[in-house]
Amino acid sequence: METNHYDVLIVGAGVAGSALAHALPTITSKSRASPIRVALLERSLSEPDRIVGELLQPAGVAALQKLDMEGALEEIDAIPEDGYCVVHSGRLVHIPYPDGRQGRSFHHGRFIMRLREYAKRAQGVDVIEATVNELIECEHTKRVLGVRATRSSPRGDGSREEKEPFFADLVIIADGCFSNFRNAVMGKSARQSSTRSYFVGAILKNVQLPMPQHGTVALIKGHGPVLLYQISEHDTRMLVDVKHPLPSDLKARNVVPQLPTSLHVAAHEALDRDRLRRMPSSFLPAVEQGGKYTKEGVFLLGDSWNMRHPLTGGGMTVALNDVVLLAQMLGEVGNYGNWDQVSDTLARWHWARKPMASTINILSVALYDLFGADDEYLSVLQNGCFKYFECGGDCIRGPVSLLSGIAPSPALLFYHFYKVAFYSIWIMFTHPRPVNNSNGEVKSTLAVPPVWEYPFLLIKSVKVFWTACVVFGPLLWSEIRWW
Known part of the structure; x- marks a missing residue:
């Protein structure tokens, strides 16, 4: 004994x-x-054998x-990761880790x-x-x-x-x-724990991502985000977000056409070949x-x-x-x-542990809400977030430093999150958008909103900002409270 x-x-x-x-x-x-x-x-x-826990950020x-x-990290065929590539409506934005820092992905x-x-x-x-x-x-x-x-x-x-x-x-x-x-x-x-969605996992064989050695986040219209990253020389993990409750068919083939074209064949083969497994995305x-x-x-x-x-x-x-x-x-x-x-x-x-843990915890759910936008106001924030990244400079360095754990700071996260919110509102007023013809059909031309739409956009702006508060506020409170 x-x-x-x-x-x-x-x-x-x-x-x-x-x-x-x-x-x-x-x-x-x-x-x-x-x-x-x-x-x-x-x-x-x-x-x-799990489908998550395969990406280690630079701070890890x-x-x-x-x-x-x-x-x-040696002798397991681990792949160096230099950052992220976000794909949205055929556009790519490069989000590198700052100062040459690297993460690792692996089985x-x-x-x-x-x-x-x-x-x-x-x-x-x-x-x-x-x-x-x-x-x-x-x-x-x-x-x-x-x-x-x-x-x-x-x-x-x-x-x-x-x-x-x-x-x-x-x-x-x-x-x-x-x-x-x-x-x-x-x-x-x-x-x-609370669960709003699941990740459904598959392995793509012998593919090249749009940016090698970068995690790829594809924003899919009418669906949750798709995450891809190479986990060995020949294997690339694909995780498809499926919202709760789970559908009877987990194949999620409707997401494939919105992925980069170089991945279509391998994605269909993986969906046909693999026993698809799921993991709850819990908070x-x-x-x-x-x-x-x-x-x-x-x-x-x-x-x-x-x-x-x-x-x-x-x-x-x-x-x-x-x-x-x-x-x-x-x-x-x-x-x-x-x-x-x-x-x-x-x-x-x-x-x-609060600075590191709170920053990553809050960012993970807030970013998911934006990337998996399922209502009109979250879609505005999603579009604003993508365009925020397109600005480059500190609009990329700040968020990716938070995500990677290099800059663990809830205050810095608060700053960038609400900067994205206000930038999203600014975009509604100033950026060209598709316009409808007299029959209500979307035309291919783009135009800046006319002045007479400003009252409507002002009301919408309040709702967008309130949505941002509803996303961020409870997450912040969940980290501050301790009982």
């Missing part, structure tokens, strides 16, 4: 769990005479370097396996393949003392192992977006942990606690930066059994 007692027990060997298992012994070794013992429990240590690459884990499973290799090599870390069934709580204080888990390997007679207890001074739950323990840990403080704001907000002895990490829309590919970047901060702060804790000390650390960590 004594061999099953650890200083820290981590449930879930995904991005956050594996990175923290590697980082904690390294950091704490500087302040302790002997390394801490860490158990990393994962239901299956085979290579996972930098976080890996801080954790001395940048080698996890998710290969990256996870490399992270787990780092965890296995860390001193004092046991990586155990076992399904965690329940938390072990003290009968009187309700403090979490560990978990019960069933090892994956069957007995020699073919029967499964019985539930085995694993004890630790501190339990960290990092079991992903479909967490089995979120409500058990947070209790009444737990928020429920779950973070709630402060520790003290009265969670059970003693346990807290949540990663997607089990905080999720954002996957459109901007910021999830792994947030998770790795969370680990960088958390490992440093936990390295200063002398006794993980002292919940008051751990709670103070969790409170400091919660607010230290």
Whole structure:
């Protein structure tokens, strides 16, 4: 039984769990005479197969370097990413990462396996393949003392192992977006994730994107955005946004004609060939942990606690930066059994992570609302956003610095978001637009709105601005509040 007692027990060997298992012994070794013992429990240590978590922003690459884990991007056929290309009505706009920074795209499973290799090599870390069934709580204080888990390997007679207890001074739950323990840990403080759409994934074979080594975002009329990025030498991931509720046919062939023509054949082949899978695009704001907000002895990490829309590919970047901060702060804790000390650390960590996490969380949903515009006023904002990018200069550098995590600043995000809103309104009054003939049919000619339409446009401007507030305001509030 004594061999099953650890200083820290981590449930879930995904991005956050594996990175923290590697980082904690390294950091704490500087302040302790002997390394801490860490158990990393994962239901299956085979290579996972997912359609998201395949793009790491430049700030995520930098976080890996801080954790001395940048080698996890090697030997997995990862592709350097230099920025984005946004496609709208046949027009392209180039959005490069600033200062030559690069991200990486890859097969998710290969990256996870490399992270787990780092965890296995860390001193004092046991990586155990076992399904965690329940938390072990003290009968009187309700403090979490560990978990019960069933090892994956069957007995020699073919029967499964019985539930085995694993004890630790501190339990960290990092079991992903479909967490089995979120409500058990947070209790009444737990928020429920919201899902408005799904990403349906397929693999395009041997294609060249409009801008190589750039993620491509195609804005599709009457449909959600389509995201494409190369994840290996021969494979390009295509993610099609499908709004909730899901249709009976997930093939989504109506989006293909609006993609760049060079992708049409490969897209149809992929839709015919692949078993299309879907992942919910969930949003779950973070709630402060520790003290009265969670059970003693346990807290949540990663997607089990905080999720954002996957459109901007910021999830792994947030998770790795969370680990960088958390490992440093936990390295200063002398006794993980002292919940008051751990709670103070969790409170400091919660607010230290806010600039990065809040910026990426808010931007992911706000940008999705604009890119997936499904009403008249959001369409105005979508058009204004695209034209804002076409202005170049700081109109590109600022937003992509926010998206990539290079400039984590909610204030800067507020500035650019409302600058886009006012620019969208300005465009309605000043930019040429298609005009209708006497029969109401759209003509090919463009014309600036005449002066007598200004009263109508003024009313529409108020509605556009209000729509911008409705999009941004609740997202900002969800990050500011903490109960």
